[in-house]
Amino acid sequence: NMRTGDAWPEQKRRDKALETMEVYAPIAHRLGISNIKEELEDRSLHYLDPVGYETIRDLLNKHGDEFLHTVCHTIAKHLAENGIQKATIRHRVKSIYGIYRKMYMQNKDFEEIYDIYAVRIILENVSECYNALGLIHDMYHPLPNRFKDYISTPKPNGYQSLHTTVIGREAIPFEVQIRTWDMDRMAEYGIAAHWKYKAGITNGSSDKLDERLAWVRQLLESQRSSADATDLLSDIKSDLLPEEVFAFTPRGDVINLPAGATAIDFAYAIHSAVGNRMVGAKVNNRIVPIDHKVQTGEIIEIITGPENRGPSRDWLNIVKTSEAKNKIRNWFKKERREENIQEGREALERELRRNLMSMTDEQHETFMEALARRNHCNSVDEMYAAIGYGGLQISRMLPKLKEEYTKLKATEVKPVTVDIKRMHSTDGVVVEGIDNCPIKFAKCCSPLPGDEIIGFVTRGFGVSIHKKDCANVRESMRQGENADRWVNAYWADDAKENYKATLDLLCMDRANLLSDVALALGDMRVPIYSLTARSAEQGRARMSVTVGITNTEHLNSVVARLKKVKDVVSVNRN
Incomplete structure (x- = not known):
């Protein structure tokens, strides 16, 4: 294909040359086919x-x-x-x-x-x-x-x-x-070079070919087990690093690894059983951490534990080679199915809460079955298990997750939701699943009717209502510690008329500024609960005014009116 590249458009030439340089030439190098490797590199360079x-x-x-x-x-x-x-x-x-x-x-x-x-x-x-x-x-x-x-x-x-x-x-x-x-x-x-000897005279030549083909076979197995083509490309690139390191077992066997590989990679390169039972490592008779990066010439001894010991899930973030990652995932896949299902279920539920996705038990079952089909799993438990052992990554499932949730919500019967709101309304706010509970509005974001809101079940003080985009809400969701205490909340049809909102004004300092602001609010018939002002640096003044607001549209019109007052530089909601 590269020999006919002169006939392609320029951009296609560059794209194909880059692909060849990053994938096919390194594969030829790994397989030891030097003539093909050099020709691919030279032709790619000619275009790049x-x-x-x-x-x-x-x-x-x-x-x-x-x-x-x-x-x-x-x-x-x-x-x-x-x-x-x-x-x-x-x-x-x-x-x-x-x-x-x-x-x-x-x-x-x-x-x-x-x-x-x-x-x-x-x-x-x-x-x-x-x-x-x-x-x-x-x-x-x-x-x-x-x-x-x-x-x-x-x-x-x-x-x-x-x-x-x-x-x-x-x-x-x-x-x-x-x-x-x-x-x-x-x-x-x-x-x-070994292929024509495959059917050959001695078993030795056949074994040698099988050994050389092991990497190709492993690559194909990795492709089959991965749902995402980017995983395959990542594995190829990590295993085809141009620099390699050579280390020795205590018996003198040479183990070659890509640069940056760890002692765990070394253990799995010896045998999957050695990696699964690994508890520590010695380099040149000195104890080192298991994430020690292997250097050329080191003599590495792997310390193993009992047979029932297995790898840690954290190792998936430490190891560099696709061989080690696949062997760790396979161990969890075979040995810890129940644990994987539980781990996957909890991880997925956390993600649903973090994205504020709520549904009834019946909807939940339908949703999970659809999501499992979308991710090529035969059952919901199989999907949970794949998440648990690392075969499916939630970050890559997220687009499908949101798409299925949108479909589910589109089929909901809206009137039922309205009735539930009316039934649970307290102080103009509906808290899903909690009837007639005490409500307080969080001071960190001061939500108003029209804002998207969410409730937090406090200890002994009812439910605290926040805006969904409040910084404290995002941080709590990110950490995931109190995810089960966040509940969906809505503004009810009978929301009370007046809510307090505090506005911060930055102005150029001048005489009669305070009275002009008060007059502007008076013209709009907005009740003023407090009004403070102080001088600031560089001839400016800062004001804080708390007013009665009915909803976010009302608030926006008040802000727009205040911005028209002479010498008011900015108006921000506290």
């Missing part, structure tokens, strides 16, 4: 940064590879003289995107990149590889800290080779890669 691409291509054209032919001939002659007759020697130039990453992301000059040119030596067995390494270091001067042994410690995608960077008399550094034929096949074709 054409100027950078052309700059590097020009630099590569200027630096010819003639000297590489000479180097290859010299190395072949030296190896033959020292008993290594069957050596195949090739050379290659680093991919354009590989150079781009180092130049633009690591801020290096073209001359500072030491592996632009590489010589590859392919030999018959591993012992010849190490012998050839010694001979190369005899011929050329090795650069310090540039030797990597991927034969004894393979990369996560199965890549094996010896890498060393050397410099000769021409003063041009180049990389030498030394590997066997099997390693070369693996480097070129990744796990695909």
